[in-house]
Amino acid sequence: xxxxxxxxxxxxxxxxxxxxxxxxxxxxxxxxxxxxxxxxxxxxxxxxxxxxxxxxxxxxxxxxxxxxxxxxxxxxxxxxxxxxxxxxxxxxxxxxxxxxxxxxxxxxxxxxxxxxxxxxxxxxxxxxxxxxxxxxxxxxxxxxxxxxxxxxxxxxxxxxxxxxxxxxxxxxxxxxxxxxxxxxxxxxxxxxxxxxxxxxxxxxxxxxxxxxxxxxxxxxxxxxxxxxx
Amino acid sequence: xxxxxxxxxxxxxxxxxxxxxxxxxxxxxxxxxxxxxxxxxxxxxxxxxxxxxxxxxxxxxxxxxxxxxxxxxxxxxxxxxxxxxxxxxxxxxxxxxxxxxxxxxxxxxxxxxxxxxxxxxxxxxxxxxxxxxxxxxxxxxxxxxxxxxxxxxxxxxxxxxxxxxxxxxxxxxxxxxxxxxxxxxxxxxxxxxxxxxxxxxxxxxxxxxxxxxxxxxxxxxxxxxxxxx
DNA sequence: CCAAAAGTGTTAAAACTACACCCATGA
DNA sequence: TCATGGGTGTAGTTTTAACACTTTTGG
Numbered sequence: 177x178x179x180x181x182x183x184x185x186x187x188x189x190x191x192x193x194x195x196x197x198x199x200x201x202x203x204x205x206x207x208x209x210x211x212x213x214x215x216x217x218x219x220x221x222x223x224x225x226x227x228x229x230x231x232x233x234x235x236x237x238x239x240x241x242x243x244x245x246x247x248x249x250x251x252x253x254x255x256x257x258x259x260x261x262x263x264x265x266x267x268x269x270x271x272x273x274x275x276x277x278x279x280x281x282x283x284x285x286x287x288x289x290x291x292x293x294x295x296x297x298x299x300x301x302x303x304x305x306x307x308x309x310x311x312x313x314x315x316x317x318x319x320x321x322x323x324x325x326x327x328x329x330x331x332x333x334x335x336x337x338x339x340x341x342x343x344x345x346x347x348x349x350x351x352x353x354x355x356x357x358x359x360x361x362x363x364x365x366x367x368x369x370x371x372x373x374x375x376x377x378x379x380x381x382x383x384x385x386x387x388x389x390x391x392x393x394x395x396x397x398x399x400x401x402x403x404x405x
Numbered sequence: 406x407x408x409x410x411x412x413x414x415x416x417x418x419x420x421x422x423x424x425x426x427x428x429x430x431x432x433x434x435x436x437x438x439x440x441x442x443x444x445x446x447x448x449x450x451x452x453x454x455x456x457x458x459x460x461x462x463x464x465x466x467x468x469x470x471x472x473x474x475x476x477x478x479x480x481x482x483x484x485x486x487x488x489x490x491x492x493x494x495x496x497x498x499x500x501x502x503x504x505x506x507x508x509x510x511x512x513x514x515x516x517x518x519x520x521x522x523x524x525x526x527x528x529x530x531x532x533x534x535x536x537x538x539x540x541x542x543x544x545x546x547x548x549x550x551x552x553x554x555x556x557x558x559x560x561x562x563x564x565x566x567x568x569x570x571x572x573x574x575x576x577x578x579x580x581x582x583x584x585x586x587x588x589x590x591x592x593x594x595x596x597x598x599x600x601x602x603x604x605x606x607x608x609x610x611x612x613x614x615x616x617x618x619x620x621x622x623x624x625x626x627x628x629x630x631x632x633x634x
Numbered sequence: 635c636c637a638a639a640a641g642t643g644t645t646a647a648a649a650c651t652a653c654a655c656c657c658a659t660g661a
Numbered sequence: 662t663c664a665t666g667g668g669t670g671t672a673g674t675t676t677t678a679a680c681a682c683t684t685t686t687g688g
Contacts, residue, residue, distance in 0.1 A: 184456040185414050188497060227413040227495045231486035255484045255499045257460035266456045268417060268499075270484050339666075356669070357651070380665040381658040568639075585642070586678070609638040610685035 186257070189269040190235045191222030191307065193253070193314035194245065196278040197331040201296040202347055203278065204311065206303070207242050208291035213263050214304030220311070221292070222269065235272045243292045249275040249330035253314055261306045273314040275330035322348050323405050326367065329388040335371055337383035338362065345405055365403065367393040415486070418498040419464045420451030420536065422482070422543035423474065425507040426560040430525040431576055432507065433540065435532070436471050437520040442492050443533030449540070450521070451498065464501045472521045478504040478559040482543055490535045502543040504559035551577050552634050555596065558617040564600055566612035567591065574634055594632065596622040 194205035206218040221242040225234040232250065239245045253271040261267065278294075295301065297315065302308075322328045328344050329336075342358045362368055369389040375382040393403070423434035435447040450471040454463040461479065468474050482500040490496065507523075524530065526544065529537075551557045557573050558565075571587045591597055598618040604611040622632070 183453065186417050186454055186456055188415050188417055224412065225415055225486070225497070227415055228488060230488055231484060231497065252483060254481060255460060257454070257499070259457060259459055268454070268460065270486070270497075337667090354652075355667090356653085359668080360670095361650095377660095378666085379660050381660090381667050383667060566640090583678075583680085584640090585680085588641080589643095590677095607639080608687050610640050610687090612640060 184266075186266040186268045187262075188225045189222055189267050190225055190231060190238060191220040191269050191271050191310060192235050192239055192250070193220055193271065193273040193311050194239070194243065194248075194276060195273065195297075195314075195318060195331065196276050196294060197344055197347065198278050199343075201298060202315075203294040203296055204300065205243055205245070205292060206295055206301070208293070209304055210291065217304045218295075218301045219304035220271075220307045225270070231270050232272075235270075235274075239274065245274070245276060249327065251327075253310075253317055256306060256310060258306065269310075271310045271314065273317060275318075275327060277331060277333050279333050319348055319350075324403055326388065326393055326403050335373065335385040335387050337375060337385060338368075339383055341368070341386075361405070365396075365401075367396065367403070413495075415495040415497045416491075417454045418451055418496050419454055419460060419467060420449040420498050420500050420539060421464050421468055421479070422449055422500065422502040422540050423468070423472065423477075423505055424502065424526075424543075424547060424560065425505050425523060426573060426576065427507050428572075430527060431544075432523040432525055433529065434472055434474075434521060435524055435530070437522070438533055439520065446533045447524075447530045448533035449500075449536045454499070460499050461501075464499075464503075468503065474503070474505060478556065480556075482539075482546055485535060485539060487535065498539075500539045500543065502546065504547075504556060506560060506562050508562050548577055548579075553632055555617065555622055555632050564602065564614040564616050566604060566614060567597075568612055570597070570615075590634070594625075594630075596625065596632070 196203045196205065205221065207221050209215055209217055209219050221238055223234070223238045223241075225231060229237065231252065235250060235252075236246070239248070239250075250272055251274075253273050255268060255270045257268045259266060261269070300308075300311070303311065318327075322345070328341070328348070331344055332340055338359055341362065342353055342355065345358075346353055367389050368386040369392070371385045371387055373385045375385065397403075425432045425434065434450065436450050438444055438446055438448050450467055452463070452467045452470070454460060458466065460481065464479060464481075465475070468477070468479075479501055480503075482502050484497060484499045486497045488495060490498070529540070531537075532540065547556075551574070557570070557577070560573055561569055567588055570591065571582055571584065574587075575582055596618050597615040598621070600614045600616055602614045604614065626632075
C-alpha cells in the first residue's frame with residue numbers, strides 16, 4: 177500500500193445470511209428484488225457500504241432497512257470478489273451471517289419488509305447473483321462453528337428446553353443425537369443453568385426451562401475450558 | 406442491493422500476513438514503507454485491488470511484487486473496515502494469511518524486495534495502520550485452524566521429520582507435546598507417509614523423513630475422517 | 635566415549651457410545 | 662386411559678495422558 181489509488185475502484189457491498197430456527201427446520205430470510213438485475217428473484221438482504229460507516233454498521237443498517245431485524249447476532253463470514261459476480265459492474269461483497277430466534281422477532285413488524293420472507297434451507301428458490309454460493313458457505317460455517325462456540329443459543333429464546341437445544345444441534349449438524357448422552361454432556365459443562373420454570377401449554381409433561389449462562393461460560397473459557405458438542 | 410451506487414466508494418485493498426517457520430520461531434514477513442503515511446515504518450505486504458482482478462489474484466500479485474513469494478498457500482482471513490484505519494481516506498482491506506516453507510523460498514531472490522524482511526512473531530517492530538490487529542487475528546486463526554486442518558505442512562519442506570512436525574505444533578500452539586503420544590497420533594492417522602530417506606548432516610542419529618500424503622488425506626476426508634491434533 | 639536426538643509400550647483415567655424403561659401431563 | 666414427550670443409569674469400548682529407557686550417529 178505504498179501509493180494512492182490510481183485505478184478504477186470496485187464497488188463494495190454487504191450481504192447477510194439470516195438463519196432462524198423453528199420446530200422443523202433451519203430457515204433463511206430472503207428479499208424479493210424489485211429492480212433489475214434479477215428483478216423479481218429472491219436474494220440475500222444487503223446493499224452498498226457507505227463511506228462513513230463500518231462494515232458491521234452497513235450490515236446492521238441493511239438488515240433493519242430490508243427486514244426490520246435489529247439487535248441480533250451478526251458475524252462476518254467471507255468476502256466474495258469474483259469479477260463477474262454482479263452483471264452491472266464490479267462489486268465486491270462482504271458477506272455476514274446472522275442468527276435470530278424466530279419466536280422473538282417478527283419480520284412483519286418492519287415497515288419496509290413487504291418483500292421479506294423466511295424459506296426453509298431445504299427448499300430455497302433460485303437466488304440472484306452468487307447468493308446461493310454465499311449461503312452454502314454460511315451454512316458450512318454455521319455447522320462448523322456451532323460445535324465449538326456457544327452460538328446456537330442465539331437461535332433459541334432466552335429460556336429453552338433441553339429438547340429444543342438438542343433439536344437445534346440435530347437440525348444444524350443433520351444427524352440424530354442420543355438424548356441421554358446429550359443431556360449428560362450439556363449439563364456437565366455447567367453453562368446452561370436451570371430456571372425454576374417449565375414449559376407452558378404443551379399436551380404432555382412440561383419440560384424444565386434452562387438459560388445459557390454467559391457469565392459462567394466466559395469464566396470457564398478464561399480458565400481454558402473448551403465448549404464442544 | 407436493489408439500486409446502483411449513489412454514494413462515495415470506499416477504496417478496497419488486500420493485505421497479507423505471511424507466516425514462515427524456522428527452528429526457533431514463527432516468523433512474519435514485513436515490508437518497510439518508503440512513502441507516507443507511516444513512511445519508514447514496517448507494514449504487511451499489500452495494495453489496492455484492481456477492478457478486473459479477483460481478491461485472491463490481488464493478494465497473489467501483491468505478494469509477488471513486494472516479496473517475490475509465489476505459489477504459496479494463501480487463504481482469506483477477514484475484512485477490516487474501521488472508518489479511520491487509513492488516515493488518507495476510507496480504505497477497506499481484505500486480509501489474507503499465507504504459509505510458506507522458509508527453506509524453500511528465498512525472499513532475497515525477488516527483484517523488488519529490497520525492503521522485505523522476516524521478523525519473529527515474538528519480537529515485531531511497530532506496524533503501520535491497523536496491521537498489528539490484522540496480524541493478531543491471523544495468528545489466532547492459524548492457531549485455531551492448524552489443529553483441525555492439515556495446513557501446518559505448508560510451513561515445512563516437502564519431506565520432514567516427525568520432530569519438525571511436532572516442533573511446528575509446539576510453536577504454533579505455544580505448549581509442549583509428548584513425543585510418544587504425538588508420534589502415535591500422527592502415524593495412526595496414516596496421512597504422513599514414511600519415505601526411504603533420512604536427515605543429512607546432523608550431529609546425532611538421523612531421523613526418518615516423512616511426506617504429507619494429500620491423496621490419502623482427501624480419501625479419508627471423503628469417508629468422514631476428521632484430522633485433529 | 636560423549637552429546638544429542640531418535641525411537642519405542644504400558645497403564646490408569648477419562649470420555650464416549652449404545653441402549654430401555656418409568657413418569658408426568660393434558661386431551 | 663391414552664398419547665406424548667420428560668427424565669434417568671450402566672456397562673463396554675475407545676481415547677487420552679503420563680511416563681523412561683535404549684539406540685544410533687557424528688564429533
